[in-house]
Amino acid sequence: MKPSEKKQVMAPPRWTxxxxxxxxxxEIPGYLQMQKEKKLPRFFDxxxxxxxxxxxxxTELNGSPPCDENAGINExxxxxxxxxxxxxxxxxxxxxxxxxQEDSQSNSPPxxxxx
Numbered sequence: 149m150k151p152s153e154k155k156q157v158m159a160p161p162r163w164t165x166x167x168x169x170x171x172x173x174x175e176i177p178g179y180l181q182m183q184k185e186k187k188l189p190r191f192f193d194x195x196x197x198x199x200x201x202x203x204x205x206x207t208e209l210n211g212s213p214p215c216d217e218n219a220g221i222n223e224x225x226x227x228x229x230x231x232x233x234x235x236x237x238x239x240x241x242x243x244x245x246x247x248x249q250e251d252s253q254s255n256s257p258p259x260x261x262x263x
Contacts, residue, residue, distance in 0.1 A: 168203060 164172065175195060182191035 171199075171202060 162169065179188075179191055182188055
C-alpha cells in the first residue's frame with residue numbers, strides 16, 4: 149500500500165433493526181434529562197422493561213415468537229423422580245464399597261493410622 153493510499157475503515161454493522169433504532173432515538177430526550185439529574189439508573193430501570201416488552205429476546209434472536217413445544221419440560225414426572233431416587237439409593241449403598249476400593253488401591257496408610 150502506498151503512503152498516499154488510505155485504508156478505508158468501515159463502521160461495524162448496526163446491531164438494531166430500523167424499528168429498534170427509532171425506538172431508542174425516541175428515548176434520547178429522557179436519557180439526557182436523567183443524565184443531567186444524575187438519575188441514569190432510574191432511567192434504565194424504566195427503559196429495560198419497556199424495551200424487552202416491545203422487543204422480546206426470543207423473537208429477536210430466533211426470528212419467531214416463543215412457542216410452547218417444550219411446555220412442561222421442567223415438570224418432573226413420577227417415573228423420572230423414582231429413577232433419580234433409585235440411583236441415589238444405589239449410590240449410597242455402593243459408596244462404602246467404592247471407598248474401600250480406593251483405600252486398597254492407595255499406597256498411603258489410612259488416615260489416623262499409627263506410624
